Amino acid sequence: MEEYRLSHLQELEAESIHIIREVAAEFENPVMLYSIGKDSSVMVRLAEKAFAPGKVPFPLMHIDSKWKFREMIEFRDSYAKEHGWNLIVESNMEAFKAGVGPFTHGSKVHTDLMKTKALLDALNKWKFDAAFGGARRDEEKSRAKERIFSFRDQFNQWDPKNQRPELWDIYNSRIHKGESIRVFPLSNWTELDIWQYIRLENIPIVPLYFAKERPCVEIDGNLIMADDDRLPKELVPKIHMRMVRFRTLGCWPLTGAVESNATTIEEIVEEMMTTTKSERTTRVIDFDQEASMEQKKREGYF
Amino acid sequence: MTKDITPLPREGQGSGVDIKAFLDADERKSLLRLLTAGSVDDGKSTLIGRLLFDSKKLYEDQLQALERDSKRVGNAGAGEIDYALLLDGLKAEREEGITIDVAYRYFSTNLRKFIIADTPGHEQYTRNMITGGSTANLAIILVDARMGVITQTRRHTFLVSLLGIKHIVLAVNKMDLVDFSEEVFNKIKNEYLELTNQLGIEDVTCFPLSAKEGDNVVKKSDRTPWFEGTSLLQFLETVPIDQDRNMQDFRFPVQYVLRPNLDFRGFSGKVASGVIRKGDEIMALPSRKTSRVKSIVTYEGELEYAFCPQCVTITLEDEIDISRGEMLVKPDNLPFVGRHLQTKLVWMDEEPMDCSKQFFLKANTNTTRATISAIDYRIDVNTMERLEGKEFKLNEIGQVQITTAKTLFFDEYKKNRATGAFILIDPITNNTCAVGMIEKPLAEEDLLHEELPTLDLPKLGIAPEHYEAIEKAVKELSKQGIEVKIIK
Numbered sequence: 001m002e003e004y005r006l007s008h009l010q011e012l013e014a015e016s017i018h019i020i021r022e023v024a025a026e027f028e029n030p031v032m033l034y035s036i037g038k039d040s041s042v043m044v045r046l047a048e049k050a051f052a053p054g055k056v057p058f059p060l061m062h063i064d065s066k067w068k069f070r071e072m073i074e075f076r077d078s079y080a081k082e083h084g085w086n087l088i089v090e091s092n093m094e095a096f097k098a099g100v101g102p103f104t105h106g107s108k109v110h111t112d113l114m115k116t117k118a119l120l121d122a123l124n125k126w127k128f129d130a131a132f133g134g135a136r137r138d139e140e141k142s143r144a145k146e147r148i149f150s151f152r153d154q155f156n157q158w159d160p161k162n163q164r165p166e167l168w169d170i171y172n173s174r175i176h177k178g179e180s181i182r183v184f185p186l187s188n189w190t191e192l193d194i195w196q197y198i199r200l201e202n203i204p205i206v207p208l209y210f211a212k213e214r215p216c217v218e219i220d221g222n223l224i225m226a227d228d229d230r231l232p233k234e235l236v237p238k239i240h241m242r243m244v245r246f247r248t249l250g251c252w253p254l255t256g257a258v259e260s261n262a263t264t265i266e267e268i269v270e271e272m273m274t275t276t277k278s279e280r281t282t283r284v285i286d287f288d289q290e291a292s293m294e295q296k297k298r299e300g301y302f
Numbered sequence: 303m304t305k306d307i308t309p310l311p312r313e314g315q316g317s318g319v320d321i322k323a324f325l326d327a328d329e330r331k332s333l334l335r336l337l338t339a340g341s342v343d344d345g346k347s348t349l350i351g352r353l354l355f356d357s358k359k360l361y362e363d364q365l366q367a368l369e370r371d372s373k374r375v376g377n378a379g380a381g382e383i384d385y386a387l388l389l390d391g392l393k394a395e396r397e398e399g400i401t402i403d404v405a406y407r408y409f410s411t412n413l414r415k416f417i418i419a420d421t422p423g424h425e426q427y428t429r430n431m432i433t434g435g436s437t438a439n440l441a442i443i444l445v446d447a448r449m450g451v452i453t454q455t456r457r458h459t460f461l462v463s464l465l466g467i468k469h470i471v472l473a474v475n476k477m478d479l480v481d482f483s484e485e486v487f488n489k490i491k492n493e494y495l496e497l498t499n500q501l502g503i504e505d506v507t508c509f510p511l512s513a514k515e516g517d518n519v520v521k522k523s524d525r526t527p528w529f530e531g532t533s534l535l536q537f538l539e540t541v542p543i544d545q546d547r548n549m550q551d552f553r554f555p556v557q558y559v560l561r562p563n564l565d566f567r568g569f570s571g572k573v574a575s576g577v578i579r580k581g582d583e584i585m586a587l588p589s590r591k592t593s594r595v596k597s598i599v600t601y602e603g604e605l606e607y608a609f610c611p612q613c614v615t616i617t618l619e620d621e622i623d624i625s626r627g628e629m630l631v632k633p634d635n636l637p638f639v640g641r642h643l644q645t646k647l648v649w650m651d652e653e654p655m656d657c658s659k660q661f662f663l664k665a666n667t668n669t670t671r672a673t674i675s676a677i678d679y680r681i682d683v684n685t686m687e688r689l690e691g692k693e694f695k696l697n698e699i700g701q702v703q704i705t706t707a708k709t710l711f712f713d714e715y716k717k718n719r720a721t722g723a724f725i726l727i728d729p730i731t732n733n734t735c736a737v738g739m740i741e742k743p744l745a746e747e748d749l750l751h752e753e754l755p756t757l758d759l760p761k762l763g764i765a766p767e768h769y770e771a772i773e774k775a776v777k778e779l780s781k782q783g784i785e786v787k788i789i790k
Contacts, residue, residue: 004544004547004549004577004609005332005544006332006611006612007329007330007331007332007333008331008332008333008414008415009329010612011333011611012333013613014572014611014612014613015611017572017613018557018572018611018613021557021558021570021571021613022557022667024558025557025558025626025667048601049600049601050570050613051558051560051562051570052599052600052601052615053560053562053566053599054560054561054562054566055562137406137408138407138408144405144406144407145403145404145405145406160403161403163403164733164734165429165432165433165650165725165734165737166433166734167432167433167436167437167723167725167734167737168436168437168719168720168723169437169572169720170664170665170666170723170724170725172664172725172727172732172733172734174662174727174732175732176732187406188406188408188417190408190410190415192328192410193415196325196328196329199325200329266321266322266325267321269321269324269325270321273321273324
């Protein structure tokens with residue numbers, strides 16, 4: 001019987017590939033949302049696997065908040081080019097031109113306009129009826145209850161109390177015009193699974209995940225890397241070189257670094273196994289208000 | 303924090319850790335999906351919290367948030383952690399103090415990874431339990447040692463048997479409140495085994511626990527010296543599940559036709575059950591045309607064989623027209639093929655069943671129009687008695703007959719979970735309104751093999767440049783459950 005046995009990672013991989021193919025088969029106009037993070041990198045690889053030796057039949061879309069780390073943007077462009085992806089980049093240019101940013105408008109306004117609104121506008125503009133996201137259920141309490149095929153009404157809202165039952169591996173993809181489904185192929189993966197898979201599959205990830213000397217400044221207890229010259233001038237003298245890495249990637253002023261010497265995946269995993277903080281604590285936006293992720297999800301944020 | 307908690311050494315913690323060896327071992331772990339069922343009062347969330355806590359999934363900041371929340375709304379005693387708050391994710395649920403939906407939890411030990419579907423126990427949440435249990439290998443059913451086997455226990459056990467979950471753990475919790483009495487435990491155990499015998503469930507294991515104080519959860523307790531079994535966690539780590547999968551009957555529902563270029567035509571899908579090897583003879587359903595497997599393709603390269611639940615792409619020696627929703631099988635091992643079936647049905651919608659409606663039925667990759675042509679009976683989920691009934695309301699379960707517009711390929715759910723299940727979708731709201739576990743095909747005389755309406759494009763004199771538009775329209779019709787065949 002041993003020869004017919006899958007490891008947990010092979011089983012998770014098969015589950016994800018099945019989900020991705022199901023979307024490609026059942027929707028008119030799907031898109032894969034790409035955050036450039038490690039989970040996205042795994043999701044993108046799974047999509048490449050799902051359709052090999054063919055090409056992936058849907059585009060990648062990155063919502064650029066205009067405050068992403070520069071290394072993320074470089075990585076995005078080179079990965080998409082090398083792997084032949086059709087890459088769509090969308091931003092809320094109106095808000096960007098008006099000067100919206102986390103330092104001037106705070107994390108809530110910035111996230112609402114540059115991430116949530118930009119995403120919703122882009123989904124409406126392209127008329128996507130299904131959008132893949134790389135969220136995992138082990139990340140956060142409200143995500144633990146979300147379906148793999150998560151229904152959104154015409155206003156892109158999630159109703160946690162009124163979710164469609166989801167059984168076996170049979171996914172309900174029926175929607176009316178204007179409605180859509182968010183699809184989470186990595187729902188059952190954990191942070192350790194993601195790292196393990198990246199290690200086994202040699203999946204390229206943004207170098208920011210690995211420790212390096214970087215210019216940082218402490219803001220409200222978070223170590224923020226000064227990634228460009230938009231750091232408020234009064235903070236510039238406080239910049240120090242610190243040996244840090246990032247556990248998650250987002251907008252640079254809203255993503256805290258952790259002090260670390262981990263320069264390989266093995267060292268990252270070792271650090272993770274012995275760490276005392278879960279990964280989203282370095283995200284400033286989760287702590288705006290109690291149940292804030294659930295609120296954001298209801299409003300259409302992933 | 304409660305007393306007597308001795309945290310286990312963290313995996314890979316401390317100096318001189320060989321993280322590579324840890325990762326190499328982790329890579330080979332198997333996966334166990336489990337369902338937990340019990341009421342608010344049985345200590346279910348406390349048990350899960352304990353498994354997570356002691357397996358070190360609980361990080362410090364989640365613990366801090368928990369301590370903060372426990373002070374505000376916790377139901378545990380002063381100074382004690384309310385593990386339930388860890389699990390009851392949504393805001394409304396935290397305030398009401400009940401788990402409303404299915405929440406998925408993850409933890410791992412040195413031997414296995416676990417996915418827990420944590421579902422509520424009350425009768426009004428039957429559909430949630432059915433949802434959480436659909437993918438489970440094992441179910442943990444909790445009872446309060448002071449209460450023993452109650453109506454709810456019977457209902458949960460019935461649902462577990464309906465879902466075809468092969469292994470049951472009866473967790474007799476709160477043993478601390480009955481002085482860890484062997485007599486109490488044995489009485490509950492015997493009563494329960496009588497019930498599972500009636501339902502034909504073979505693998506049942508009972509544990510005397512105190513989730514709150516940790517007895518027999520992760521480590522064997524010295525307060526139950528009379529108990530000969532292992533701890534619950536040790537059992538979960540080692541219970542064999544490999545043979546639960548159907549490896550006999552090869553079924554391959556075609557999910558996606560892959561045509562990257564003119565030289566490659568592959569059929570992508572998940573092996574629903576069984577094994578397929580290069581060179582094997584296959585039959586495509588419904589056409590019944592046969593061919594041989596030319597190659598089994600994956601991103602990593604070609605495989606000699608594939609088995610469930612692997613996702614692969616199969617190419618054939620001969621050019622056969624096969625599309626999504628059809629099925630590859632072996633010619634000497636066919637599923638039922640038909641449009642009429644008898645099935646157990648669970649109604650999942652707030653709106654009661656309306657038999658005059660035409661539903662969409664989705665089984666594997668196959669979607670078709672379907673009607674409920676007869677209701678045989680309803681089942682009282684508490685007593686398992688058969689009741690008369692014209693329609694089902696939310697959470698009601700029974701046996702019905704279904705007729706579909708398109709031919710289905712299916713097996714008995716008990717023999718093959720992957721090809722014996724389906725969902726019904728409401729044609730107006732698009733909600734998943736019911737789920738079914740197929741029992742058998744119905745009378746052959748009902749089987750009218752209607753020929754599909756056919757569009758012979760060359761014969762009709764349609765120019766090839768219009769083929770794509772016609773195919774698109776036909777695909778759209780197929781989504782509505784109306785099948786038209788194209789010849790080109």
